[in-house]
Every structure is written in structure tokens, then in C-alpha cells.
Amino acid sequence: MLGVFQSWLGTTTCINRTIPSLLTITFSEITNGLDKGLLTLVHLVQAYLKKITKVNHEFNAVIGTNHEALQIAQELDKERATTGHRGKPLHGVPIIIKDHIMTLHSMNSTCGSYTLVGARPKKESAVVTAMRRAGIIILRKANLAQWSGGQATGVYYPGMKASGSSTGSALGTALGLFFVSLRTETSYSIVSLAEKSGVVGFKPTRELVFSKGIMYASYRQDTIGTLTRTVEDARIIVQELIQHSANHNIERSRLSPNLCRMCSGVGLHGIRIGVTDNFSELRKIHCVKRAAFKKTISLLKNAVADIVEAVEILGADEYEKLPQASKDVVLHTKLKAALNSYLSDLETNPQGIKDLRDLINFTKTHPKEKYPQRNVEVLAGMEATKPNEDLYLGMLKKDAYFFGEGGIASALARHKLQVSAKAGSPAMSLPMGVFPPDTEIERNQHGFVEVAPNIPLSLYIFGGVKGDEDFPRVGHAFERLSRVRDFLTPLILPRTDFADTIGLCGT
Secondary structure (H helix, E strand, C coil): CCCEEEEECCEEEEECCCCCCCCCCCHHHHHHHHHCCCCCHHHHHHHHHHHHHHHHHHHCCEECCCCCHHHHHHHHHHHHHHHCCCCCCCCCCEEEEECCECCCCCCCCCCCCHHHCCCECCCCCHHHHHHHHHCCEEEEEECCCCCCCCCCECCCCCCEECCCCCHHHHHHHHCCCCCCEEEEECCCCCHHHHHHHCCEEEECCCCCCCCCCECCCCCCCCEEEEEECCHHHHHHHHHHHHHHCCCCCHHHHHHHHHHHCCCCCCCCCCCEEEEECCCHHHHCCCHHHHHHHHHHHHHHHHCCCEEEEEECCCCHHHHHCCCHHHHHHHHHHHHHHHHHHHHHCCCECCCCCCCHHHHHHHHHHCHHHCCCCCCCHHHHHHHCCCCCCHHHHHHHHHHHHHHCCCCHHHHHHHHCCCEEEECCCCEEEEEEEECCCCCCCEECCCCCEEECCCCEEEEEEEECCCCCCHHHHHHHHHHHHHCHHHHCCCCCCCCCCHHHHHCCCCC
């Protein structure tokens, strides 16, 4: 049996108990260990930093260490010993944040580019302030492809596509390099990313967690959410960030207690779940995904959920027929404006990058940016956009329809549903299966593996604005009934764990 050394402000005692691995540890297990004196915050921070140092060269999941993390952990350990955690459930819990969430301490905020090394914003992000109020320790920053281009590979099959703009967040969560990652979603970049790494992605209603001060891709769409290994952990993190946000108000006070009650069992009596199939992507999904989804619906029915089949998303066909340029123009135009605004307002800007054009030129000429292997095609497309062009103005009007009457929220209202199940706002994805050993390998046009044995696949759940309390309930029930995470096996598992930091006793 594994044991740990109880080291509490200099006193070390051997405790003959098992402590969970960093690969699987949950929030409740962390707090239980802290409350019972089985470990300290210093132990926790040291263990994570040591594990990251040992394996990060293989995965490049994190960058930018917070050099104050151990000192903060020591101070919070002393506080716990004298006054307790002061009613703050996340007191001292170390987390990782995406590298475009602005901080003012020892870490850079570079968005994955050498352009912003040494640059400093005037203020830290509002969510960072909320984390400080909650007593959270920001451990390091999660890596992302430069300006959200997508470069890392996944951990379940050689050469697999990892998906999304911030693969480090999901890879590190899956491998136990950190307990939770905080990041943003513009369009599927939390829930899609979670699928490829076999973790839980939760994007709450926009601005439920205050986003002011992040490096936006879209002021209208960017939403702060979480990547965790369990639904319960996602629920706790979001709930506490709501409580400690500067814009905490009556609506947040109403929602937070509801979130508290949502992970208490597997029964879904009174929950209506819509199943939509009028997206071409759903009609063409892999047979393994289709079989896993059918099994998922059966499990939800057994949990006494009311399943409503063939829910139609009115704008789906029209949207799917649009050319890619039309789908991209609103986001690209907004992103150009957001980047120009951020770059021009930096307090410290060593490279003198004032706008997107400067950024493109720097990327082309700086050797460490590895141009042209890392091209600037997306950035160049953004630079070409203009807010007075007919295409942009026309798509703004169409977007209002796609987000409203033609979208998921309208379908939920028409059918009186709490959530919609699909392989918006808000959204959650969680593992629902893996591709079996005899799966034929499929690659995309760039040679990355899209389908192969052992790669996870996820259930996607969507809801209406301010319907966030339904997600933990549905997600937690499915997670408990399916136990899919028990069968997820990364190619390489980092061996460094608590035992390497705290020590072993017993046999």
C-alpha cells in the first residue's frame, strides 16, 4: 500500500494511507488530503512542478512558470494551520491558465508567440483577480498554438490530431500534469479539445465567469470555461469563480446554489433531452460514434430522462451551405479589431508590435517563429478583412438568426427542453467511448490521424443561455453510469507522482 509523509509546517509523520495519483486525483480528494493533514499545498505544488519538468519536453503542454507559486503555497499552508481556509473551497488549489489570460506577476502572456515575450498589459484579467480572491494558486500557463493555429498532436495514438487552439490545456489535464485548466472558447475550442484528450470540457453561459482583460478572439463569443477530468470538478471551479467575480450579481447568486446541488446522483427525472440529427456532420459520423451515441441515449433513458428525438435546428442546413469565407468573416474581422486594440494598449511592448500587420511581419522575419513551416495564412486572412465590407455586414445579420431563431436555443424553447444531446451557449463535452482495436486509421489532408484505435470520442451537450445548472446534472449522471474514463489509456503515462515528492512508507 502506498503511504505518504505528513509534513505540516516542519513536522513529518508517516501515514499509512493511500493517496490518489496525480493522473486521477479529484478536487474532493485534494481537499480531503489537505483537511486531514495528509499533504500540504507545498507538497501539491512541488509534485505538479516536478511532474511537468520531467515530461513537458515530450508534450510541450505548458510554458511560463509562476516563480512565486511555492512561496504562495507556503503562505497559504500557514494560513490553513492558523485560521483555516476561511470558507474558500479552492483555497490553495493550484491550476493552469491559458497563455492569453493576462497576469501581472512573473509569467509572460504571449499567446504562444515570441512577439509578446516581455510585453505587459496594464491590468490583469478579471478572472485572475477572481482566482486570487478564491485563494487559487496559478501554477503555470498552458501552451497554445501561436495565435490559436493548432499545432500539437494528441496522446492516444501516434500522430493524432489534437484539435483546438490550446492543446496544452487538454493534454496536460489528461496526463495529470495539472488538476484543472482554465481557458476560453470562441467556437468549440473547449468542447472539441476535450474530446480529443478524453477530458470534460465545460463552457458556461458567456460572462457568467467575467472575461474582461483576456486577449479576445471575439468580444461577442469568447467565454471562459474549464477542462477537468470529472464533471463535479468542473462544477466546483465554475461555481467558485462565479462567487468571486467582480461582477457578482443577483443572477449569479441565483445560479450558484443551483450548481451546488447538481452532482448528487444518477437520476434524471424531469429532465427533457433533445436529440438533433439535421446536421450533415451527424448524418456522416463514424459508425463507432453512432453506436456509442445510441448506447449513451439508452443509458440516459435508464436514468429516467425524457428523450425527445429528431429535434430540428432550423438554421442548420442554411449555415452548412455557406462558403467557408462567409462562415469565417465575422470572427476574423472581430479578431483583427481585438488584436489591434490589445497590442496598441500594452504598457510594456519590447518588440514594438502595434497591430496585426506588425505581428505578421515579425512572424515572417523572426527565426524562432519558424516561418514558413508555421505559416501566417490565417493572420493574413484576418488582416484583409474590413468592417465596412458587404460580406461582413451581411453575415452579422445572418449570425443573429443562427444564434437566435435558427439556433439551438430556439429549438430548446420550442420543445421545452433543458439540454440537447449532439456529438451555443452553454456547452459541455465528456467522454462516451473509444475507437476499438480494429478501427481503420483515417488521416486528414495534413497527414494527422483523425480516427484510430484508442482515440476517445465524446458526447456533446448544449443548452440555453442561463441553463448552466442542467449540465452538471446530466453530465454527472452519464459519467457515473458509463465510467468511460476508466478505459482511457494515453500512449505514454508520466511516472512522476506524489511519491516522488512526499515519499513512500509501508510496502
